[in-house]
Amino acid sequence: MSLHAAERKLGWGLLAPALLWTLAFFVLPFLAMLALSFAHMEGRAIVQGFDPGNYIRAFTDWSQLKALINSVEITVTVTVISVVLAWPLAAIIAWRVPQRFQRLALLMAVLPFWTSYVVRSYSWLLVLGKNGVINKALMGTGLISEPLALASTRTATVIGFVHFFVMLLTLTIYANLIQLSPNYARAAQDLGAGDWATFVHVILPLTLPGVITGAFVTFVLCIGDYITPQILGGNAELTLPQLIMLQMGRSGNFPMASALSVVLMAVVTLAYAACSRWLRLDRL
């Protein structure tokens, strides 16, 4: 056996555990789910076969399609608001906060990351609920006489999500900003650009990789999340993950749940294709 062949054999040997694990517990389950999505229900029994009915239903049955639309609307809203709020925050930390406090400032900004995800949504309920902090404060000052219905609304879901993803985006945009040389801005101003023109045409485009990377991660995590819409949005309007859980739990309709999951994956893949040009996932 040549040295080269021996080395290859060793390489495959070292790779084998991770590869087999991924094949057995990721690829195979995905294929099983894909196959199941073409099955259908007869009573409570699952009948295997090649039936695209679940997919047709996902796009034609309004109660199913509505969940997809809700999910996309909420996710896009959250992503846009988070980017708009996170950009100035990252810029202030990068440009105004003295260098030696920047790490501390970032660490503090992401501190709530370290609470339990379930508990974080719950604690927004304490803030937004009927007897919550906001309603009590507003009623205490006499601004309103009846409590506002903040919890169990789409607004609550969006607030809960934005709270989480502003932190994430601040990190990716900050990482991008501190790599920018101040010379770009100086060059633009020497060439006669005003502050606004420098910002729009020079600084903003240069932070696009950080923005897009953060926005993509936000999109993926947000659209696939069950916890936040379930706790904060309630059952008033369902998102896709809520509908998937409902199909599985209440009706035991695993084929429909599988089809909806494949749709969810397709949406994420589309989002990936849309921003793959700027994505630097390896730099996260």
Place this chain on the structure above:
Amino acid sequence: MRLLSWAYLAAAYAFVFLPVVVLVVFSFQDGRLPVPPFQGFSLQWYDKILGNGALMTALWHSALVAFVSSALALVMGFLAAHALARVRLPGSVLLRGLLIAPMTVSYLIIALGLLTTFNQAGISLSLWTAGIGHVVINLPLCFAIAYAAMGDHQKNAERAARDLGATEAQVLWHVSAPMLAPALAAAFFLSVTFSWDEFIIAFLLTRFDVTLPVEIWSMLRSGLSPATNAVGSLVFLVSVSAVVLMEIFLFRRPK
């Protein structure tokens, strides 16, 4: 402009901290509801949850599954990263993509796929099936961190060790692993955090031996309670201490 910046910063931190502060403050509530008005300081809820057997068992399950699944993910991820960084294998770009792929898939879908597979294979659900799911989500993370950390510097040291007669196992254990220690520790720490806090996989893939997030979820069903606040505050305290310790011991750069 300067004043505006500081005002924005203050508002941002207020927004970030508001729910956390409310959570912690009302865990000390001397009353039945964790909402204003604050009725006085009491530790009764902490007393109550520390004496709650189901909760403590769930805590133990979470710790167990977090450490075991992270250790497995770290070892497999490290070996795979070593193989792909060192040895020329056919289709290595594809292999790398395959190992990273689970990162881009929602946890719910990974859980649903595994649930389908376990059901069809007749495997009954337990803490270990949830652990399998946690290795699936943490393996790409460990692999990516280890792979990114491997540079030419290590390559030369490894080659030197091999030339001096070290076996591959000795190279891995005595040269590569110690040189990558900070990255490997960070990967392990992140994995533990993700697994510890993971809800949906644990929810769908366990039956009786549930983890802490699943137990907290079932506490939520009975409505608002300062007991839930107390659990949340304790989890927060533990995580923050871990982050501070990591910051001090692992990420401090020599000045």
